[in-house]
Amino acid sequence: xxxxxxxxxxxxxxxxxxxxxxxxxxxxxxxxxxxxxxxxxxxxxxxxxxxxxxxxxxxxxxxxxxxxxxxxxxxxxxxxxxxxxxxxxxxxxxxxxxxxxxxxxxxxxxxxxxxxxxxxxxxxxxxxxxxxxxxxxxxxxxxxxxxxxxxxxxxxxxxxxxxxxxxxxxxxxxxxxxxxxxxxxxxxxxxxxxxxxxxxxxxxxxxxxxxxxxxxxxxxxxxxxxxxxxxxxxxxxxxxxxxxxxxxxxxxxxxxxxxxxxxxxxxxxxxxxxxxxxxxxxxxxxxxxxxxxxxxxxxxxxxxxxxxxxxxxxxxxxxxxxxxxxxxxxxxxxxxxxxxxxxxxxxxxxxxxxxxxxxxxxxxxxxxxxxxxxxxxxxxxxxxxxxxxxxxxxxxxxxxxxxxxxxxxxxxxxxxxxxxxxxxxxxxxxxxxxxxxxxxxxxxxx
Amino acid sequence: xxxxxxxxxxxxxxxxxxxxxxxxxxxxxxxxxxxxxxxxxxxxxxxxxxxxxxxxxxxxxxxxxxxxxxxxxxxxxxxxxxxxxxxxxxxxxxxxxxxxxxxxxxxxxxxxxxxxxxxxxxxxxxxxxxxxxxxxxxxxxxxxxxxxxxxxxxxxxxxxxxxxxxxxxxxxxxxxxxxxxxxxxxxxxxxxxxxxxxxxxxxxxxxxxxxxxxxxxxxxxxxxxxxxxxxxxxxxxxxxxxxxxxxxxxxxxxxxxxxxxxxxxxxxxxxxxxxxxxxxxxxxxxxxxxxxxxxxxxxxxxxxxxxx
Amino acid sequence: xxxxxxxxxxxxxxxxxxxxxxxxxxxxxxxxxxxxxxxxxxxxxxxxxxxxxxxxxxxxxxxxxxxxxxxxxx
Numbered sequence: 167x168x169x170x171x172x173x174x175x176x177x178x179x180x181x182x183x184x185x186x187x188x189x190x191x192x193x194x195x196x197x198x199x200x201x202x203x204x205x206x207x208x209x210x211x212x213x214x215x216x217x218x219x220x221x222x223x224x225x226x227x228x229x230x231x232x233x234x235x236x237x238x239x240x241x242x243x244x245x246x247x248x249x250x251x252x253x254x255x256x257x258x259x260x261x262x263x264x265x266x267x268x269x270x271x272x273x274x275x276x277x278x279x280x281x282x283x284x285x286x287x288x289x290x291x292x293x294x295x296x297x298x299x300x301x302x303x304x305x306x307x308x309x310x311x312x313x314x315x316x317x318x319x320x321x322x323x324x325x326x327x328x329x330x331x332x333x334x335x336x337x338x339x340x341x342x343x344x345x346x347x348x349x350x351x352x353x354x355x356x357x358x359x360x361x362x363x364x365x366x367x368x369x370x371x372x373x374x375x376x377x378x379x380x381x382x383x384x385x386x387x388x389x390x391x392x393x394x395x396x397x398x399x400x401x402x403x404x405x406x407x408x409x410x411x412x413x414x415x416x417x418x419x420x421x422x423x424x425x426x427x428x429x430x431x432x433x434x435x436x437x438x439x440x441x442x443x444x445x446x447x448x449x450x451x452x453x454x455x456x457x458x459x460x461x462x463x464x465x466x467x468x469x470x471x472x473x474x475x476x477x478x479x480x481x482x483x484x485x486x487x488x489x490x491x492x493x494x495x496x497x498x499x500x501x502x503x504x505x506x507x508x509x510x511x512x513x514x515x516x517x518x519x520x521x522x523x524x525x526x527x528x529x530x531x532x533x534x535x536x537x538x539x540x541x542x543x544x545x546x547x548x549x550x551x552x553x554x555x556x557x558x559x560x561x562x563x564x565x566x567x568x569x570x571x572x573x574x575x576x577x578x579x580x581x582x583x584x585x586x587x588x589x590x591x592x593x594x595x596x597x598x599x600x601x602x603x604x605x606x607x608x609x610x611x612x
Numbered sequence: 613x614x615x616x617x618x619x620x621x622x623x624x625x626x627x628x629x630x631x632x633x634x635x636x637x638x639x640x641x642x643x644x645x646x647x648x649x650x651x652x653x654x655x656x657x658x659x660x661x662x663x664x665x666x667x668x669x670x671x672x673x674x675x676x677x678x679x680x681x682x683x684x685x686x687x688x689x690x691x692x693x694x695x696x697x698x699x700x701x702x703x704x705x706x707x708x709x710x711x712x713x714x715x716x717x718x719x720x721x722x723x724x725x726x727x728x729x730x731x732x733x734x735x736x737x738x739x740x741x742x743x744x745x746x747x748x749x750x751x752x753x754x755x756x757x758x759x760x761x762x763x764x765x766x767x768x769x770x771x772x773x774x775x776x777x778x779x780x781x782x783x784x785x786x787x788x789x790x791x792x793x794x795x796x797x798x799x800x801x802x803x804x805x806x807x808x809x810x811x812x813x814x815x816x817x818x819x820x821x822x823x824x825x826x827x828x829x830x831x832x833x834x835x836x837x838x839x840x841x842x843x844x845x846x847x848x849x850x851x852x853x854x855x856x857x858x859x860x861x862x863x864x865x866x867x868x869x870x871x872x873x874x875x876x877x878x879x880x881x882x883x884x885x886x887x888x889x890x891x892x893x894x895x896x897x898x899x900x901x902x903x904x905x906x907x908x909x910x911x912x913x914x915x916x917x918x919x920x
Numbered sequence: 921x922x923x924x925x926x927x928x929x930x931x932x933x934x935x936x937x938x939x940x941x942x943x944x945x946x947x948x949x950x951x952x953x954x955x956x957x958x959x960x961x962x963x964x965x966x967x968x969x970x971x972x973x974x975x976x977x978x979x980x981x982x983x984x985x986x987x988x989x990x991x992x993x994x
Contacts, residue, residue, distance in 0.1 A: 176708050177912045183704040184890045187697045188781050207619045207659045208652050223973060235965055257987055295993045326921040329992030346944030351938045413949045418960050465983035471952045482983035493982040501958050522979050548979045567649035609965055
């Protein structure tokens, strides 16, 4: 039988033993962060989470756009998630119409046929007719359908003055190996209808220049048009594989296959036919692209968590049957600032590099007298180009733990000479002007 | 293993209740705060920590550290600091109880099966069977240090006796780090509080009567109400797991040295102590004293309730 | 051929990754991975806005997600 002194020691010994057991710092506490419903364990019906953002995009001397997104998400009892998104954007300003700059003043007809506009000598022809507002609605439903299987399906609707897009998507994901690995397969299908003002132009027909108020104008103009509208369908297949590498690192690999069929021309763009010796424009004709395009891409992304900062790097390689290939490297580095610059604030520098090769039928202009190719387009967006983006994002918590963030970025596009001979006067003209744009965004989540 | 890992928030007059399931028990966290983002954050941190401990130490989880140790009996298994500290704590309890508390005694469940049957059971194992199983029990046969553990072949360890209370104490640490608001963490009856309620009010905790789900429950056996201002409370008992033979009730607490149920233990013991794991061990140590339970607990000068 | 090589390169990479038994973490080691900033699409609103810009100004789209149709901006 123990003596009284030994018996009292049980409580004391236990007190010391308990203190030793509970003394170590808890890893969970050191990494406590703001929680939102994307990763929260809490599933509560009847509570919506919102993200709202306003973006301003502006190119020097060219297009400006404002875009507003409101995203609402609600989680239901069995890990079912409904996501609704409303996007409204408005575009204004001038875009290149594809014609080549000249040492003299040029006149072009607006896409609607109502009116002309003139371009100064030496300037890249820009059409400033565009002010358009677009409204887009998305709905997405995600739910587990079996242990380790998650399915998702959604709809898309986008409407602007001259364009309607309807789409659906579906996706299944399968988790295995302690949810360290995930395979996913998805598809999407879009049906778009284009009803450009002025109708669909006859490919390779000349842009009619004249006086749009004259009596015969309407007749002559409509002869350059073939239809009021046209359609295109886009079908995408996406295969993905996600793998947790270790406690600090996760990676993802995707393969995607996309086929677009239908009207793929830009009805507002022309290509100049220039004299082979002087380089002076003889005619501007509407561009012509194939009626199908098959794109494939492979994409790899990696996230690495250092002691407190996180690095996100991704690479995408795209190739298609228009002979365009592109490389995209995108990287973000998130640096937490603690509470010194705002509650749970952070800075996130961003750098993106992009390079593409020209489409097989891309030409900055056509030579008068040469045989007309099957397809031709002078749209610099399918020409050879290098671009980069540098930006910085700053975020913090305000009010009751809601997140507010600001993002400012600089986007620089440098179209490149894909090796075309420049005849005559064109040698003295800047045929591949760079485009600089500012991107500014404010986001508030509540 | 089908686990329901959803977390529900319930809004009350002066705070929130957070309910979820863990360690095969209904769990709840009560916080006296109306700050919903804070409550959500607390819910996530606590459930993540509790489920983390469950995934790591549950012997029902094939991927747990506990299963890894048990499936590799006879070989060295590397362990981390948290596991080492828990084993150290189990060692202290082994010594304090003079060998009666032994986390390697779990294998004895293979010869005993405790259900809540009212009928007498023939499920009593033979002495031969018990002795054979006793060869696989014994803390002294386990060797461990800061980096590894080796069980003798055929042995198994079970953190069930300390896991839930440890999770309560860790959850309280999480809550204290996050907020000054009063929080109560209750994992299946083992609970602790971060401080007293607002306005210096105590928490009112109801302790379930051991008979509350048997057929002989009558309105005179009431649940007990305990006022708790600080610290923790844990209950050990046989409310749902026992055997009856020849009119005698055998608790599911086994004597790790003999392999037999403890004789004449109280039906349940509830202990109040500064930490939950301390309260839990004291309640278990009390039960292990059998008919000396009350004597032992009184001598320890701790607050307890025993029901026979 | 160049195109097929690129796809072929990624498939063995994926297979060799799944073949490594020591990749991945136990459920209790997900403390860092559970953070928002370790999500593969940590700011879906930023991604949606950027994708729209680059879809309008460049010849490529998608990769991370679907790249199809959607608007008349290309």
